Amino acid sequence: MESFLRYWRTSYCDADYARCARFRMSAEGKPVPVNLLPSGNLMKVVPK
Amino acid sequence: MNLEVLNGQWPFWLGALALAVTAVGYAASLGRLMGVSGMYERLLNARVELSTEREERAFQDRTILAEALRRETLAEMQRQGVKDIPAEMAAPAAAPAGPEVAPRVPVWSQLVFLVAMFAGGALAKALSGGLAVQAQPDPMHVHLFGRAAPLALLFGGVLVGFGTRMAGGCTSGHGLSGCGRLQPGSLLATACFFGSGVALSMVLGRVLA
Numbered sequence: 001m002e003s004f005l006r007y008w009r010t011s012y013c014d015a016d017y018a019r020c021a022r023f024r025m026s027a028e029g030k031p032v033p034v035n036l037l038p039s040g041n042l043m044k045v046v047p048k
Numbered sequence: 049m050n051l052e053v054l055n056g057q058w059p060f061w062l063g064a065l066a067l068a069v070t071a072v073g074y075a076a077s078l079g080r081l082m083g084v085s086g087m088y089e090r091l092l093n094a095r096v097e098l099s100t101e102r103e104e105r106a107f108q109d110r111t112i113l114a115e116a117l118r119r120e121t122l123a124e125m126q127r128q129g130v131k132d133i134p135a136e137m138a139a140p141a142a143a144p145a146g147p148e149v150a151p152r153v154p155v156w157s158q159l160v161f162l163v164a165m166f167a168g169g170a171l172a173k174a175l176s177g178g179l180a181v182q183a184q185p186d187p188m189h190v191h192l193f194g195r196a197a198p199l200a201l202l203f204g205g206v207l208v209g210f211g212t213r214m215a216g217g218c219t220s221g222h223g224l225s226g227c228g229r230l231q232p233g234s235l236l237a238t239a240c241f242f243g244s245g246v247a248l249s250m251v252l253g254r255v256l257a
Contacts (some may be wrong), residue, residue, distance in 0.1 A: 001111075001118075003118055004114075004117045004121040005117070007121055007124075007125065008121065008124075010116050011124075012129070012153055013126070025156040029213075030101050031093060031096055031097060032098075033099075033100050033103055033115075034100065034104045034107055034108075035103050035107065037120055037122055037124070039127075041120065041124075043116050043117065043120050044116060044120075045106045045107065045112055045113075045116050
């Protein structure tokens with residue numbers, strides 16, 4: 001999972017955090033959903 | 049049991065002890081810092097908060113979380129035009145043993161806290177023998193604002209709410225939790241809260257005199 005997180009971190013946090021959907025939502029003072037990806041997509045869970 | 053200490057004005061140390069036990073107990077039991085204005089804000093956003101709590105529960109299983117993250121990451125990489133996906137990313141996700149994060153405090157518990165805070169104040173006043181519902185504004189407010197005193201009080205309440213959200217906390221969040229941890233922002237905010245309170249009291253004292 002570390003390699004996936006590293007990819008998102010490199011693409012958004014390090015490169016251009018202003019386009020991170022989580023950052024934008026937090027900056028607006030709204031609660032950030034746990035499954036919101038920096039791209040703005042909501043991560044879907046497939047139960048076992 | 050001798051309740052004489054609860055009659056009339058309570059001693060300062062009793063209030064300080066109650067606040068300390070509440071703030072430390074909250075942090076020790078829930079792993080989060082106590083902040084009353086933040087609780088109030090969460091209750092106002094209860095619909096969104098409850099939805100977020102449901103989503104977080106679905107992510108408690110770290111194997112499911114890892115698999116979902118792998119799927120979304122690969123899709124994002126393909127959208128970005130990455131053709132050769134690294135082998136370690138394409139492999140099935142392993143369940144990681146990461147650090148545990150303190151879970152979000154349930155929004156219903158915030159309602160319980162606020163109701164208990166109100167009930168505790170009423171109980172303290174009742175034990176002191178002076179519990180009464182007062183429909184009229186305080187004579188000092190009437191002296192200052194005349195018939196507009198209720199509106200002035202309402203406007204003051206709105207300003208307090210606006211200020212606490214702008215400062216990211218109130219006297220409990222900054223004053224108790226933040227100052228207790230020696231956070232510079234909280235020390236500054238609390239100095240502003242109490243400094244402006246003292247200054248306004250001095251001005252009002254001169255106006256009323």
